[in-house]
Amino acid sequence: MPRESASLRHQVEDFLRKAIASGQFQAGQKLIERELCELTGVSRPSIREALRCLEAEGLIVIVPHRGPTVASIGVEEARQIYAVRALLEGYAAQEFARLATPEQIGQLEAAFSDLEKATRPRSRGSLADAKAAFYGVLLAGCRNDIVASVLAGLHTRVNVLRMTSMSRKDRLPTSMIEIREILTRIVARDPDGAREASIAHIEHAARVALDVLARREIDAALPPTTKTRRAPRRTPD
Amino acid sequence: MPRESASLRHQVEDFLRKAIASGQFQAGQKLIERELCELTGVSRPSIREALRCLEAEGLIVIVPHRGPTVASIGVEEARQIYAVRALLEGYAAQEFARLATPEQIGQLEAAFSDLEKATRPRSRGSLADAKAAFYGVLLAGCRNDIVASVLAGLHTRVNVLRMTSMSRKDRLPTSMIEIREILTRIVARDPDGAREASIAHIEHAARVALDVLARREIDAALPPTTKTRRAPRRTPD
DNA sequence: GATTGACAGAATGTCTGACAATTTCTCACG
DNA sequence: CGTGAGAAATTGTCAGACATTCTGTCAATC
Helix, strand or coil, X not given: CCCCCCCHHHHHHXXXXXXXXXXXXXXXXXXXXXXXXXXXXXXXXXXXXXXXXXXXXXCEEEECCCEEEECCCCHHHHHHHHHHHXXXXXHHHHHHHHHCCHHHHHHHHHHXXXXXXXXXXXXXXXXXXXXXXXXXXXXXXXXXXXXXXXXXXXHHHHHHHHCCCCCCHHHXXXXXXXXXXXXXXXXXXXXXXXXXXXXXXXXXHHHHHHHHHHHHHHHHHCCCCCCCCCCCCCCCX | CCCCCCCHHHHHHHHHHHHHHCCCCCCCCECCHHHHHHHHCCCHHHHHHHHHHHHHHCCEEEECCCEEEECCCCHHHHHHXXXXXXXXXXXXXXXHHHHCCHHHHHHHHHHHHHHHHHHCHHHCCCHHHHHHHHHHHHHHHCCCHHHHHHHHHHHHHHHXXXXXXXXXXXXXXXXXXXXXXXXXXXXXXXXXXXXXXXXXHHHHHHHHHHHHHHHHHHHHHCCCCCCCCCXXXXXXX
């Protein structure tokens, strides 16, 4: 008797999370409870509970008597998120370098190896997974679950952007070099170096992402004039 | 026509938050939905929504089919929270020193002045408010709402401990000196100094708090032997 | 013609009552 | 004294209903 039933509410959460991440529900879109009931086949109370959880995660915004809408992210908010990410991921790398076990360092090297494989032209698609795995090892080894949970929360917020448009291709090689530097510093048991490499990586990513976001906001601000269909911009990391 | 109605669910949240913070609901205690209905006079759906929100805040833990319990905090988790607080509050102080307006610096000085008044023997009771006000100014001026919201979340988690036992008296003077140092560095527009002073403050507080917590856990681990009624320990900050 | 006002529709906030599924407690039994 | 089966308690979920509040339309007025 396989247990696929992980609480209807939770299933609804996952469903909505994926729908938002995949762009099926666009940013700013209104979510009507009744429609979600029909869409998922569950009743309103369960839907509402799920919506509360997603609101707490920052994935949707609920204003009283106006209902939930898919959260959108502005350039200023993104800047702030990247600033916090730099702090926390830098700390994670530093602490990993300081007190990870040799076995954990081995895991990190393996994860990086997988990541490199995933970047090769053929095997695209699992790149996001490989990156997640790498960071999973890093966060597990830094001995701070709080950092991991906060970062997870921030990640879902920026992911709202990401799925709409995947990582920029031309940034990938640079990104890999930066990550390799983090790994190198960690293997050398150099906490400060690892932190700085990690921060540098995030700051680079932030620069690209914020640039893209800023353009998008400008485009959105003046829609009637220039119909110049720009090639779809991509956000990194 | 005064508007006291801020969504029943929200009122329930506040009620539970206060009940937990004030120790009316002790850590680890089971919260039964039906009882909360009778206690608050609202129906189960609303109660459940409120519980989901509190769970997301980390104030309660809900395990499937076993119901919600008031979250407790261990010494290891506390250590991690303090580590993150040091990072974020240090960043906030640094950024405040870097780019707060003169007016905001004035507000911070005023808030510190209020804080000093609140520490004087007579006017206890508003000390927590004064401290909150000081940090409110700091977080408003650092230009990063994300930092503020994450810190708010962490704060509610450690507050579960705090209300059980207030700030240690003998630590208060030291604490004020540390905070004054933060202010001094900020007024001097010294970002690095402000960050370091802020981190030092948190680390001192953490040391005391973790010490207290560790004792408490040891006491709890062997209750039958020594009935030595230790003077109630207090947690700082 | 544009602005304003009222009205109808829609959507949320909330309640009641109920039932299924699961956990936990109790108590008799080996 | 441990163990297992049954009963009670609790959570998970549903359906339907009603009050309150927002939204958009249409008519009346300036």
